[in-house]
Amino acid sequence: MCRTIAALDAAVSVCRACPRLVAWREQVARDKRAAFRDETYWGRPVPGYGPDDARLLVVGLAPAAHGGNRTGRMFTGDRSGDVLYAAMYAAGLTNQPTAVRRDDGLRLFDTRVTAPVHCAPPDNKPTPEERDRCRHWLHTELELLAPTVRAVVVLGGWGWQALMPVLAAAGWIVPRPRPAFGHGARVLLAPARADRAPLHVFGCYHVSQQNTFTGRLTPAMLENVFTAAAAVAGIAPRAPA
Template structure:
């Protein structure tokens, strides 16, 4: 689906600049004046050849049988939620048949069922489910992004892909910082990506590097002296929720501290 064609929630407009390598990602991220411009540039990025090939293969020949009659987004997942958030949620990457299909973060898969239900219980989400980009769901006070914006094979982005995509996260943190009070990292990759982005931006990060764990907590200090709290939670993936490693009560407890 090309950008600017009216897909529900499509942030891209004709003429949106396209990144084809890490240097271009860094330049375009820095130049995004607001989250609308940032999301538009994210949604057409082609900087990682392996990820581009995989997301487009899934969106065409590799569709899951249950969704065979549905159009797929097949592009990077832009951020979703309040453009001036108090809380920034950092996930791992879009799911191949979730965000890569629907075009919205954590939408159309079991992981989304968990995170949006929890955000609804905490008063951040207008409804407990997220099925499609045009379903009317709204977030208040929360914006959701990912460490890597394209669906990776086996949910495992390479170190280079994580580094390249990290520039988008840098700008998300910069734009959110004025009103931000806390961040929630879902999984170790989200945790490490957030700490790395904070360091690149010149934020004060504790040393040695804080270790990830469920309900891990640390503080980040921005150059203007503000203190932001970083919280960790096991990712809302099925390998954690189906096995009981992450329960609703555990997730609710972390979100309550945000």
């Protein structure tokens, strides 16, 4: 198992465990979108982003084909990321409201962003087998963050379902039946091990265009979730610059 977040990120970035995802991410990187034809795509698995002592973990679904798969950073360079990081900035969790490219100066405060699947999938839909094959990366991430992490914000029902068995394996007690996903859902998981602390898990609609363009998820709704999660995680309030 990787012993540091830096080692984990390096290992994730060279994974080739899922043939369908490898073929797709590399095809997208070759073909490109017309608007980005002059750019060199990342075209590899996208590791998590944020400090190795984060108190808050944000869990999405998978990188976007022309977002994270292009830029090499979670939720960077696409409209979902525009909405996500603007809300995190409003909640005092980032130093800027935009995420355009890997060298744009974005910093996360006490927060890390990751996903259950690290490669861009066709139609944004990983298979159950791909999800399960990628699970050990998220498990390792939680093991490494366990000394400091106190809250998790899960974006979407797919991520919620993918995360629950990982939390159980990583040392928290997940009730049976498993807690249901919903926007605003909030569950406090008791530790199953002496080296774990209680963990607050928040549900939030995913920042997909399907949700944000239709108003199902508004900036205020997203900001409210992050503000509440930051508070229980013990992250000191920080006014946007």
